[in-house]
Amino acid sequence: MTWQKVAATQRLLKDERGTIRKDWGGKLPIVLIFPNRYYLGMSSLAVHTLYRLWNEREDVVCERVFTDLTPPISLESGFPLHYFPILAFSISYEMDYFQVVALLRASGIPLRALDRDDTHPLIIAGGPAVSANPEPLAPFLDAVLIGEIEPIFDRLTDALHRVLDSREAALAALGSLPGLYLPQHHSQTADPPRITRQWLDDLDRFPSHSVLFTPHTEFANTGLIEIARGCGRGCRFCLAGYAYRPPRQRSLDSILGQARELLQHTDRMALVSAAVSDHSQIDELAIQLRRLGARIGVSSVRVDPISEPLVRALAESGTQTLTIAPEAGSERLRRIIHKMQTEQDVINAAELAGRYHLAQLKLYFMIGLPGEEEADIQAIVDLASACASRFPRQVTVNVTPFVPKAHTPFQRVAQTPAAVVQRRLDYLERELRRRNIGLKSESPAWAEIQGTLARGDRRLAEALQIIDRVTPRAWRQALERCGLSADEFLAERPAGTRLPWHFIRFGPS
Ligand code: SF4
Known part of the structure; x- marks a missing residue:
């Protein structure tokens, strides 16, 4: 060293x-x-x-x-x-x-x-x-x-x-x-004992907030507070939604108590949860935190409907960006993935962000979703354009390639090939650039690595062991040296075939 x-x-x-x-x-x-x-x-x-x-x-x-x-x-x-x-x-x-x-x-x-x-x-x-x-x-x-x-x-x-x-x-x-x-x-037998996922029934028994403060991190000198865990919305792609079921929330008293403790270190606070604005008292919470003198931030907000007190509290706290996640461009595809937001919900959020003079609107989408057609990519362009016409400042589209995850309703679907996702991304980039809308995206080739690991089995350990410098090409080569192929792990898993995670009881459903 x-x-x-x-x-x-x-x-x-x-x-x-x-x-x-x-x-x-x-x-x-x-x-x-x-x-x-x-x-x-x-x-x-x-x-x-x-x-x-x-x-x-x-x-x-x-x-x-x-x-x-x-x-x-x-x-x-x-x-x-x-x-x-x-x-x-x-x-x-x-x-x-x-x-x-x-x-x-x-x-x-x-x-x-x-x-x-x-x-x-x-x-x-x-x-x-x-x-x-x-x-x-x-x-x-x-x-x-x-x-x-x-x-x-x-x-x-x-x-x-x-x-x-x-x-x-x-x-x-x-x-x-x-x-x-x-x-x-x-036991590696056909019917090994099941391991049951553990979950905490009463969040208030275990506070969860920052105890270390540093300028050298993404949320610099910010107090993170977990306000809820899990999400009941059931979006079919979302591991966070299934890994932390059932949805639970902390009481206002518990959150405000933690906020008072954090205020001794910083007035900047980020509320943490899979779906922050689903907390049943989010409006009251935002108002109370502002009264305590906290400046608050959240990772993203729900739009059906959007909470005006929350957006106001964010704006008053100096937050520059409102992030929302329609995930798919068309309502048809949003229904398939069970993201139940209408186009009007998204547009209302854009208008509200404009009214509170935020500097940026970020829209999160996924590409390569099951049932996705070319028209759904055009629908992303149309939805982003509709937002841009209502929001006078910077609109940015963030795109992540869809990766099927274990224990979600999409755990058996095929991952869309990187080449197809890349082609759709290229189209999106061209069309958004023409409309002065920013695009940030993650690499489809790297998403394939993630896809093999998310639904892989023990044979992948050898490839993890021999790979030197990780690149999409090196990963495929490492798999080949182990007699494996990425395609096997990215392919559809027909109903009835045993999944590597079959012995984990993930409930409650
Ligand atoms: S994507 Fe968001 S709203 Fe949907 S299940 Fe996951 S956390 Fe909940």
């Missing part, structure tokens, strides 16, 4: 408020790993919440690792990964699987769980992507938490403590907990 990198770490810590440094004596050291950069990880509420929960326990010391440094060391003590008996990965996105393998390799830790013994750390992972389908990473992990940690937090931490006796003792204790999947011990 170069001195420049050490200096960079020190600078991160110098600019950070809320860092916890604990003495290791008599405690279980857990390193919480976000397999991506500090800049992204520090805007993850899961990182803040786990860091706080573990450090609140007197018998645990929890430190953080991101991918900024190679070889990786913890931010707090500067110790390398193999000093920690427990490595806890918080994984929210399939593309971070490459980083999980790279971090273990750079730390000199045997990649495969079966090659590790009592001299090596025990590795556990959680997060929506691995909860839905842990199989591509399964050979590298000792344990996977399926679902939310809070309902079993203390029992899980007690079980991790057993690693100080032996790996075997810890694995036996973990294996007795609900929601814990031990990939190396799980």
Whole structure:
């Protein structure tokens, strides 16, 4: 590691408020790993919440690792990964699987769980992507938490403590907990035991807000507060909608209490939820937060109907951009994906954003959706143009290629080939440019990598292990070297064929 990198770490810590440094004596050291950069990880509420929960326990010391440094060391003590008996990965996105393998390799830790013994750390992972389908990473992990940690937090931490006796003792204790999947011990028979996704019934019992503040992150010096979890709208493509069912919300008292705590550090707050404006008291919440003196921001707002008090509160808070997500251009396709917004709902939102003098309107769409036709792409152009004619400032269209996800109603559909998605994107770009509407899009070729991982099985572990520098071409080649083809994983899964995640009970429906 170069001195420049050490200096960079020190600078991160110098600019950070809320860092916890604990003495290791008599405690279980857990390193919480976000397999991506500090800049992204520090805007993850899961990182803040786990860091706080573990450090609140007197018998645990929890430190953080991101991918900024190679070889990786913890931010707090500067110790390398193999000093920690427990490595806890918080994984929210399939593309971070490459980083999980790279971090273990750079730390000199045997990649495969079966090659590790009592001299090596025990590795556990959680997060929506691995909860839905842990199989591509399964050979590298000792344990996977399926679902939310809070309902079993203390029992899980007690079980991790057993690693100080032996790996075997810890694995036996973990294996007795609900929601814990031990990939190396799980029966591979035709009818293995089911693992049930865990979810917290009463959010108010576990506050979830920022505890660390830094200028070096996406939501710089902002207090994140989770106001609700899950979403009941049932959009058929949406993993977040299914991974956090049933929808639950925090009480106003709990949210305002957390906001008061955050106000001691910052007046800037971002409300976090799969669907922020679905909170049943969102209007009242926005008004009360403004009265407390908070400046609020949200990731996106629902438009059916749009909440005027919320938009007003955003504008008063200095928010420049209103983000809405029609997802598909035509009402026909929106019905197929179960995104029940009308064109008029979207236009009303654009008019409201104009009335409150916001600087930008962002519209999120997906391309490659099941049932999509060329006319649906033209419908995106038409809808964006209709918004632009009502919103006098910058309109930007953001496009993501659709990737089918495990446990969603679209889990068996074929992923639209990258070439088709690219052609539709090119058309969109041409037509939007002619109308002075901005376009930002993600790469269809990279979406294919994500697609293989989202619905892949254990055979992908070998490809994850041998790939050096990740590119779409290198990934296809790595798969071929393992005797696999990306097309197999991107193809339709006919009804009745067994899915790699079949043993996970994701309910409630
Ligand atoms: S896309 Fe949004 S509204 Fe639809 S299910 Fe997901 S979180 Fe809910």
